Amino acid sequence: MASNSGAAGHRVVLFPFPYHGHLSPMLRLAAALHARGLAITVMHAEHHAPDPADHPADYRFVPLPADVAAGLLSSEDVARLLMEVDAILAVPFKDRLAALLAEPDAGGVCCVIADVQWYSALAAARKLGVPTLGLMTSSAASFRTFMAYPTLIDKGYLPVQEGHKDDPVDELPPFRVRDLQRIDKSILAEFDSLLERNVAEARRSSGLILNTFDVIRQDLSIPVFAIGPLNTLSPPVKSSLPQDRGCLNWLDTQEPGSVLYVSFGSFVPIDTDEFMELAWGLANSKRPFIWVVRRGLVRGFESGELPDELEEKIRDRGRIVYWAPQEEVLVHPAICAFVTHNGWNSTVEAMSRGVPMICRPLIGDQQGTARYVCNVWRVGMEVEVETQLEWGKLHLAIEKLMGDNEGEEVRERMKYLTNMADKGVSEGGSSHTSFVNLVEFILSFTC
Numbered sequence: 001m002a003s004n005s006g007a008a009g010h011r012v013v014l015f016p017f018p019y020h021g022h023l024s025p026m027l028r029l030a031a032a033l034h035a036r037g038l039a040i041t042v043m044h045a046e047h048h049a050p051d052p053a054d055h056p057a058d059y060r061f062v063p064l065p066a067d068v069a070a071g072l073l074s075s076e077d078v079a080r081l082l083m084e085v086d087a088i089l090a091v092p093f094k095d096r097l098a099a100l101l102a103e104p105d106a107g108g109v110c111c112v113i114a115d116v117q118w119y120s121a122l123a124a125a126r127k128l129g130v131p132t133l134g135l136m137t138s139s140a141a142s143f144r145t146f147m148a149y150p151t152l153i154d155k156g157y158l159p160v161q162e163g164h165k166d167d168p169v170d171e172l173p174p175f176r177v178r179d180l181q182r183i184d185k186s187i188l189a190e191f192d193s194l195l196e197r198n199v200a201e202a203r204r205s206s207g208l209i210l211n212t213f214d215v216i217r218q219d220l221s222i223p224v225f226a227i228g229p230l231n232t233l234s235p236p237v238k239s240s241l242p243q244d245r246g247c248l249n250w251l252d253t254q255e256p257g258s259v260l261y262v263s264f265g266s267f268v269p270i271d272t273d274e275f276m277e278l279a280w281g282l283a284n285s286k287r288p289f290i291w292v293v294r295r296g297l298v299r300g301f302e303s304g305e306l307p308d309e310l311e312e313k314i315r316d317r318g319r320i321v322y323w324a325p326q327e328e329v330l331v332h333p334a335i336c337a338f339v340t341h342n343g344w345n346s347t348v349e350a351m352s353r354g355v356p357m358i359c360r361p362l363i364g365d366q367q368g369t370a371r372y373v374c375n376v377w378r379v380g381m382e383v384e385v386e387t388q389l390e391w392g393k394l395h396l397a398i399e400k401l402m403g404d405n406e407g408e409e410v411r412e413r414m415k416y417l418t419n420m421a422d423k424g425v426s427e428g429g430s431s432h433t434s435f436v437n438l439v440e441f442i443l444s445f446t447c
């Protein structure tokens with residue numbers, strides 16, 4: 001994007017949440033703002049610290065002298081994890097921001113953009129007199145669920161009652177009860193309190209930025225900037241994990257539209273049974289595939305070794321990689337479909353690259369995203385499972401998606417949606433206009 005000379009002297013402080021799926025969209029936003037002439041400071045945790053060598057030389061990186069405890073990173077109690085990470089970094093963030101503001105040559109900090117998960121940081125920046133913008137790295141629908149959480153508990157949708165999973169959630173169409181974040185009863189109150197803080201601080205901010213071209217403006221009294229898909233605004237952000245780039249050469253040897261790409265993101269673990277069913281599903285699909293099996297993907301299965309019989313079946317057909325250059329894989333002509341957990345980044349990347357999805361959501365907002373993908377946008381098919389995956393169901397979903405009729409319709413819808421996303425980010429499109437408005441909005445803050 002063209003640079004904006006009016007931006008000289010305006011510095012934006014960005015504060016990403018220290019997980020790949022949160023860091024990546026924040027750093028892409030940084031790159032897009034930098035291209036518009038804004039100066040960039042990135043405050044960050046030690047965990048998943050960005051490498052300055054991967055970014056323009058004039059970025060300033062400010063590491064915070066506190067880190068996320070290793071034990072917390074593997075916690076499956078999501079509410080506790082998020083609150084404790086917020087608490088650990090809150091004071092260091094406030095102190096470093098205050099120090100930055102006091103520097104005579106700080107270069108005019110005009111606003112802070114923080115992940116909406118950083119509710120304490122957003123509050124601290126406001127108290128220091130700096131305008132704030134929240135970045136929602138998940139979907140707009142997910143933010144809408146955050147806002148509705150107290151109502152969902154009051155009305156008895158949550159905790160989810162057996163026998164009511166298919167009830168519609170009238171307050172949040174098109175969700176059914178099963179699409180709501182699956183939170184254990186024991187931590188429901190804690191989770192509610194976490195979301196209440198996220199929403200309250202986002203509402204007190206000067207604006208909210210969404211990585212989508214779907215919007216929720218009517219529910220908020222602050223400006224909302226739906227500027228996504230962010231992955232089309234700037235190049236991919238390097239992850240701290242080494243990529244297996246050899247899989248791109250292997251893809252070059254495959255037939256166009258023949259290869260399945262399978263990945264469950266950067267964070268969520270699966271159990272051994274799920275892993276084995278996936279392996280059998282892929283083996284029996286008789287299609288070539290790339291499967292990301294990162295460290296920590298399979299609970300209690302460090303070796304990652306497959307039984308000999310299975311190994312034989314997939315040896316010549318599939319590539320198992322530790323970490324893929326996902327966006328380059330998705331755009332490769334050999335790819336036909338993406339078996340995904342529907343993390344928001346993966347979903348947006350698939351939609352902007354025109355790759356239909358086979359959805360196997362695992363936790364959090366992924367089930368809700370899968371509902372939109374399969375039932376609203378109709379660009380994917382869900383593997384029909386109640387709890388445990390069975391290879392036959394995965395096999396069936398693959399066959400359906402790659403077949404005529406329903407599969408054909410899904411592939412056509414995906415072309416349409418990708419076209420819409422392209423139009424959105426092109427000059428004059430809704431996301432492009434939102435981004436231009438966002439830059440103007442930032443420039444209206446006095447430094």
Ligand code: UDP
Nearest residue numbers: 021265266267292323324326343344345346
């Ligand atoms: N990703 C990648 N290589 C992989 C697996 C994932 O680059 O082998 C990237 C992917 O492109 C996406 C991010 O990791 O940007 C995963 O984010 P998402 O929101 O989909 O899932 P999460 O990791 O938050 O569960």
